[in-house]
Amino acid sequence: MxxxxxxxxxxxxxxxxxxxxxxxxxxxxxxxxxxxxxxxxxxxxxxxxxxxxxxxxxxxxxxxxxxxxxxxxxxxxxxxxxxxxxxxxxxxxxxxxxxxxxxxxxxxxxxxxxxxxxKPIDFPVNYSHPYLLNGDENELHRSFSNETEYLIIAPSHLASPALSLADMHTSEVNADYQLNTELVLVENIATNATGIDIREYIIQRIENDLLDGLLALRFLLLFGDENDIPPIFNNGDYPSDDFYTTADNNNIFSGNPQLASGRIPVSNENDAWTLVEKIKNYTLYPTSGIWRSKVALVADDMYRSCSFDNGESSHTVNSDAIYDSLNTLLPILPFYGVDYELHSGCAHPDLTGDLIRTINNGVALINYIGHGDPETWAGEKLISKSRDLSLIHPGDNKLAIWIAGTCSFGKYNGENSFMEALLFKEDGAIAMVATTDVVGYTENSNYLKNLFGLSPGSAGIQQFLKGENNLRIGELVMQAKNGNYYKFHTFGDPALRLPFPKVSNTIITGSPNPISLIQEQTVSVNNPEKHSTLLVRGYDKEFPFGTDSLFYTIPGDTYAQMNSDSSQICFRIPIDAGSCDDCATIHMYQDDEGFDGEIQFIADISILESVASSNDEDGPDINVSQNGSPIIEGSAIIPGLDLTISLDDSSGINLMETIGHGIRYAFDDDDLTLISGDEFIYETCSEGKVQIPV
Structure with missing residues (x-):
């Protein structure tokens, strides 16, 4: 039966x-x-x-x-x-x-x-996919293989950086994550190889590997631009590297790719080395901290060509669905056009400034939903290559994976796109997921739901966090495809491991509930030898937009964010928070020098009025530095290099963005700029730092 x-x-x-x-x-x-x-x-x-x-x-x-x-x-x-x-x-x-x-x-x-x-099948199933109906019970896994697991194809003039990346995956990473990686030169496939020549070579490799009934090969990297490794176009329309590995030779434009593929659309060795060294540093020497768990969600507003359009709500609605699915797992940072004032010239400078500062402070992933093109996000230019590329410079290798749910942001053929510029910039992006052409509403919406794990049965980021899969970025992108999603590409290393922590319930051994305002509180954690970060927030806030037909959620106020290498982590709740029942949350993050991250979430924490007297008449001590050097009267400030602001106050720093509180700054006669409390990191219970751009 x-x-x-x-x-x-x-x-x-x-x-x-x-x-x-x-x-x-x-x-x-x-x-x-x-x-x-x-x-x-x-x-x-x-x-x-x-x-x-x-x-x-x-x-x-x-x-x-x-x-x-x-x-x-x-x-x-x-x-x-x-x-x-x-x-x-x-x-x-x-x-x-x-x-x-x-x-x-x-x-x-x-x-x-x-x-x-x-009908019942009498053969093993060699793969898994969220939309494969009968695969689970019969799925066969290869436990170990000496065969090639990762194939890199590159032109001879890029052989050295491509081989360096191959060597990293083969022998330099932890043994649990090593892949047998092979570099093949385009010139050895065919003279003046076409996309079809390269496809035929790859398909032959797959068929040869399958002679023993199992396919060891998992990843494919095309290490070169459209001139060195010609793309295959769907009936002359748009390019997709999926077509190199689709299974049906009679119709290569149907079905799903068999390999998790990626492309590094590089044309010269200098850019190639920049990206390879960036990937190696990110992989072998990861930067510790809660930034590895943060996700920025960016959504287009409801204007088209400076005119309000009520039909443009889907960008916010879809972003808000992602927020709701992840906010009890990770710290989510929304940047929605509807949440910001639209300035003259149809621009959102406040959103742009907040987003760029957040990127530079470090986030694991940035997701955008809305209109766009190869050089901008949204008609209002929420972010723009010509204006913003030089301003984007996350420090300490805190590089984000960028996902652009918009049209043509990944159009690399015949373009010098924003995607390529971020990828080849030393302090740009670590990887990009973007489309090579115009993409439809349902394609974009369903694809992102699958990728984040919102769809029933999907294998996405949500399932990764819960320990249900250990997909790498190329596999995550491939598993999200169901049907005509060929335009979505991984740009970068498809075997890049995701930075996210796994959800845990055992990091915190004791936390105060309720919490008293102003008074110093303590959270106890296991594994004090690991790096810990405590994030204390108020409850989420829901806002209506327009005629109340659209509602969206943003996080509550940040009360404290504290780095620690101790088993006891202190913090304070500012007096402006007020007393309330079941109204505060805690995210506790831990990792081992950037590896093996875990995160725990605790909700429904009450806040009580303080019984202690408070006499806080003195402001904080403020010190300013740039690149490690103090800034004092008469110091020269270097443009393009962030300032570090250190604040020290025995009563703590009130991060709430209320009148008379919060952190604000201005240069010369400019208007004051408010810094989100989420950007300030405590190093002790009274002292912390924040970065501001110059």
């Missing part, structure tokens, strides 16, 4: 049709037809014949939604592919469309179920 799977096709929201998008909320993928994004459902099963798979609609209800004025031709409602050999496993792709056209009338599925039956 086979396996049966049932899925509802009843949408939560009414289906919509417009000139750009047919939207159906019960779907999990989308296809593009004549530049129209059409929502569909996609799955895959391990099966060696179409006859072993049955797909039926059960009690379907079709309703008229529009006329087919554009004479559009839709695929069949149910489409079952022939089996293809995907990583050594016979695999069949199933596509179901909730749309059909009858007598020039467009009808949509508004109710019903999909029933999928698969």
């Amino acid at each position: 086979g396996e049966n799977y049932n899925f509802s096709v009843t949408p939560e929201n009414p289906p919509e049709i417009n000139s750009l998008h047919w939207k159906h909320s019960a779907t999990n993928s989308a296809i593009e037809i004549n530049q129209l994004e059409v929502d569909i459902l996609n799955w895959r099963v391990a099966a060696n014949s179409k006859e072993s798979v049955t797909v039926k609609l059960v009690n379907p209800v079709w309703e008229f939604i529009s006329w087919n004025d554009n004479k559009l031709v839709l695929p069949n409602v149910i489409k079952i592919s022939d089996p293809v050999n995907y990583r050594g496993t016979p695999t069949i792709y199933i596509q179901v469309s909730p749309w059909r056209i009858i007598d020039n009338q467009i009808e949509v599925l508004t109710s019903g179920n999909i029933s999928i039956s698969v």
